[in-house]
Amino acid sequence: xxxxxxxxxxxxFMLLGFVALILLALNVSGLTLKPKAGGYTLYASFENxxxxxxxxxxxxxGVQIGEVRSIRLDPQMLMAxxxxxxxxxxDFISADSSAMILTSGLLGQQYIGIVPGGDMDVLGDGDFIFxxxxxxVLEDLVGKFLMNQVSE
Amino acid sequence: MILDxxxxxxxxxxxxxxxxxxxxxxxxxxxVARPAPMMMLPLLIKQIYFIGVLSLVIIVxxxxxxxxxxxxxxxxxxxxxxxEQAVGQMVALSLLRELAPVVTxxxxxxxxxxxxxxxxGLMKATEQLASLEMIGVDPYRRIIAPRxxxxxxxxxxxxxxxxxxxxxxxxxxxxxxxxxxxxAYWANxxxxxDFREDVINGLIKAVVFGFIVTWIAVYQGYDCVPTSEGISQxxxxxxxxxxxxxxxxxxxxxxxxxxxx
Amino acid sequence: MGQDKPVVDGKALPLDDxxxxxxxxxxxxxxxxxxxxxxxxxxxxxxxAIMGPSGTGKTTLLKxxxxxxxxxxxxxxxxxxxxxxxxxxxxxxxxxxxxxxxxSGALFTDMNVFDNIAFPIRVHTELPEVMIRDIxxxxxxxxxxxxxxxxMPSELSGGMARRVALARAISLDPDIVMYDExxxxxxxxxxxxxxxxxxxxxxxxxxxxxxxxxxxxxxLSIADYIYVLSDxxxxxxxxxxxxxxxxxxxxxxFVDGLPDGPVPFHYPAPDLLDELMAGGVFK
Ligand SMILES: Nc1ncnc2c1ncn2[C@@H]1O[C@H](COP(=O)(O)OP(=O)(O)O)[C@@H](O)[C@H]1O
Ligand SMILES: [Mg+2]
Numbered sequence: 278x279x280x281x282x283x284x285x286x287x288x289x290f291m292l293l294g295f296v297a298l299i300l301l302a303l304n305v306s307g308l309t310l311k312p313k314a315g316g317y318t319l320y321a322s323f324e325n326x327x328x329x330x331x332x333x334x335x336x337x338x339g340v341q342i343g344e345v346r347s348i349r350l351d352p353q354m355l356m357a358x359x360x361x362x363x364x365x366x367x368d369f370i371s372a373d374s375s376a377m378i379l380t381s382g383l384l385g386q387q388y389i390g391i392v393p394g395g396d397m398d399v400l401g402d403g404d405f406i407f408x409x410x411x412x413x414v415l416e417d418l419v420g421k422f423l424m425n426q427v428s429e
Numbered sequence: 430m431i432l433d434x435x436x437x438x439x440x441x442x443x444x445x446x447x448x449x450x451x452x453x454x455x456x457x458x459x460x461v462a463r464p465a466p467m468m469m470l471p472l473l474i475k476q477i478y479f480i481g482v483l484s485l486v487i488i489v490x491x492x493x494x495x496x497x498x499x500x501x502x503x504x505x506x507x508x509x510x511x512x513e514q515a516v517g518q519m520v521a522l523s524l525l526r527e528l529a530p531v532v533t534x535x536x537x538x539x540x541x542x543x544x545x546x547x548x549x550g551l552m553k554a555t556e557q558l559a560s561l562e563m564i565g566v567d568p569y570r571r572i573i574a575p576r577x578x579x580x581x582x583x584x585x586x587x588x589x590x591x592x593x594x595x596x597x598x599x600x601x602x603x604x605x606x607x608x609x610x611x612x613a614y615w616a617n618x619x620x621x622x623d624f625r626e627d628v629i630n631g632l633i634k635a636v637v638f639g640f641i642v643t644w645i646a647v648y649q650g651y652d653c654v655p656t657s658e659g660i661s662q663x664x665x666x667x668x669x670x671x672x673x674x675x676x677x678x679x680x681x682x683x684x685x686x687x688x689x690x
Numbered sequence: 691m692g693q694d695k696p697v698v699d700g701k702a703l704p705l706d707d708x709x710x711x712x713x714x715x716x717x718x719x720x721x722x723x724x725x726x727x728x729x730x731x732x733x734x735x736x737x738x739a740i741m742g743p744s745g746t747g748k749t750t751l752l753k754x755x756x757x758x759x760x761x762x763x764x765x766x767x768x769x770x771x772x773x774x775x776x777x778x779x780x781x782x783x784x785x786x787x788x789x790x791x792x793x794s795g796a797l798f799t800d801m802n803v804f805d806n807i808a809f810p811i812r813v814h815t816e817l818p819e820v821m822i823r824d825i826x827x828x829x830x831x832x833x834x835x836x837x838x839x840x841x842m843p844s845e846l847s848g849g850m851a852r853r854v855a856l857a858r859a860i861s862l863d864p865d866i867v868m869y870d871e872x873x874x875x876x877x878x879x880x881x882x883x884x885x886x887x888x889x890x891x892x893x894x895x896x897x898x899x900x901x902x903x904x905x906x907x908x909x910l911s912i913a914d915y916i917y918v919l920s921d922x923x924x925x926x927x928x929x930x931x932x933x934x935x936x937x938x939x940x941x942x943x944f945v946d947g948l949p950d951g952p953v954p955f956h957y958p959a960p961d962l963l964d965e966l967m968a969g970g971v972f973k
Contacts, residue, residue: 280471283474283475283478284474286478286482287474287477287478287481287482289482290477290478290481290482290485290583290586291477291586293485293586293590294585294586294587294589294590297586297589297590297592297593298589298628298632300593301525301589301592301593301624301628302624302628304615304619305521305525305592305593305596305618305619305622305628306619306622306623306624306627306628307618307619307620307622308624332620332623333620334616334620341616381512381514381515381617386515386518386617386620386621388620
């Protein structure tokens with residue numbers, strides 16, 4: 278009987294450990310077992326992405342509608358080309374929408390915000406968002422500010 | 430006079446080397462001379478019970494408190510910069526990368542390591558180890574190996590449980606008491622935490638620490654002077670050496686994993 | 691090599707069939723010589739006693755025979771196998787032929803009495819539990835503790851623990867049983883039982899018994915052959931009768947069970963040695 282309780286508690290312990298691992302994977306690191314089915318891909322090129330990283334969120338009006346899949350440098354245009362995966366149910370992004378890189382809070386994570394336009398056409402899989410606004414880089418701002426001061 | 434000191438230094442060095450060799454031998458003998466699985470399993474389960482299950486309470490309680498403190502401190506600092514939603518990511522990263530493996534290992538050394546040393550030391554003092562040998566049973570297989578394996582298995586599990594409880598504790602403070610929007614808490618965290626980079630690296634740390642602490646504990650017990658005084662000294666040494674080794678190795682591992690070396 | 695010792699010449703000596711032979715063995719601990727070039731033979735199927743005051747290395751000698759310690763020089767032969775030269779695996783095989791009763795009992799504190807005695811049987815045989823149970827109960831009956839079968843070692847007195855340990859040492863019916871101080875701490879009744887038990891086991895099963903003791907009367911009553919150790923040397927050997935006739939003062943004191951050992955042996959070493967040389971051994 279004593280051996281039985283020992284074995285049961287060891288079993289519970291092992292189970293707890295694996296539950297913890299699963300929680301860490303799914304809830305904490307946001308690992309999804311299957312990527313959200315049926316998402317589609319959009320591209321956007323930015324002059325400067327600042328500190329944007331993979332898996333940064335893509336949002337519209339503050340609501341997450343997708344995430345950054347990959348970032349690469351376009352060798353011809355010398356701009357950063359960002360590949361975004363957008364949830365399938367968000368199929369109403371108008372063709373003249375603009376994308377900008379925003380920061381949550383003063384020091385927070387950077388993410389892509391999409392501001393819808395007025396066009397009736399919507400973006401589909403593989404389309405580009407042409408209207409983009411780069412990340413605010415603090416050094417640039419400070420530099421501009423100083424230049425203005427000097428030129429005055 | 431100088432010569433005496435040099436001799437003393439040499440003597441110390443040699444005896445440390447010999448001790449290190451003996452500890453390596455214990456590790457080798459008990460891991461290589463793996464017991465038959467049939468005999469191993471009941472012994473292993475019993476040791477996992479003593480080492481892991483009985484450490485659970487202290488791990489859960491400390492994890493909850495450390496998480497709550499992190500949540501509170503993180504909030505009061507971050508709120509000045511308007512980034513209080515980032516508390517989730519701060520708590521999760523510091524727990525997963527550092528606090529969970531390190532604090533768990535320190536608690537593990539104090540709770541399970543000292544018990545291991547004292548138990549094996551007492552077995553030595555009461556001639557139980559010698560008696561096993563005379564019965565024709567290898568104490569490395571029967572006594573040491575199951576304890577080593579149990580230590581390797583329990584540490585990562587305990588560390589993960591610690592991290593989960595800590596993150597949950599921080600959520601209680603940050604979300605339920607301080608009123609951060611829970612969506613922001615979790616979303617921020619999920620975006621910042623990378624499974625491979627943070628969770629797996631933390632787990633690797635926990636495995637390494639479990640290995641070090643159990644090895645030191647088992648060696649100190651097996652190599653102690655078999656008297657009450659010897660056992661008490663060995664137990665103290667286990668806690669001190671294991672804690673220092675954990676902190677030292679933590680720096681090395683952090684540098685290797687996150688330091689872009 | 692031992693053979694040229696005069697006492698061996700006697701006809702009644704059981705020194706023809708030897709199971710354990712120690713040849714020119716020296717063993718030191720730190721700077722102290724525990725054994726200084728000793729040689730001795732242990733006859734098969736007999737009760738051999740090793741006597742001497744505490745601290746002379748009787749326990750050490752048993753551990754050397756069991757292969758737990760290795761001598762600096764010399765050989766320890768068990769049926770021709772040199773124990774110090776065996777590798778770990780062979781050593782464990784050889785040890786299956788030995789049973790040892792440790793001075794402290796050395797029961798496994800995490801098992802009850804039954805499991806302690808059953809342990810060697812379970813490790814070395816494939817016997818069904820029913821048979822193991824019978825064997826354990828018989829061994830416990832032999833040491834008079836069948837009623838204690840489900841107690842934990844912490845619930846036993848020192849003397850009881852020693853008897854349980856004895857039952858464990860003989861549970862596999864080994865060829866050689868080594869008893870380290872089996873009589874110390876036993877009440878008179880248990881003592882008598884133990885003496886009889888060792889004698890009976892030895893006769894019935896043909897064990898070779900090696901008894902380490904400083905209880906003179908009990909030892910003399912069951913031993914076939916006796917070695918007396920002092921200061922790293924064998925100062926006397928022979929059958930009980932022969933020892934009783936020895937006129938060395940040291941041996942007399944020991945054999946007659948006058949003040950039990952230690953006191954006379956605590957004289958400063960040089961004096962003692964002189965006395966020994968002048969006394970019994972090389973007469
Ligand atoms: N582990 C040890 N380390 C150092 N010296 C020891 C150890 N064990 C025993 N000794 C020494 O060896 C001597 C013989 O011990 P032992 O064989 O136990 O004596 P006995 O059994 O005859 O009383 C003693 O003087 C003791 O101090
Ligand atoms: Mg002794």
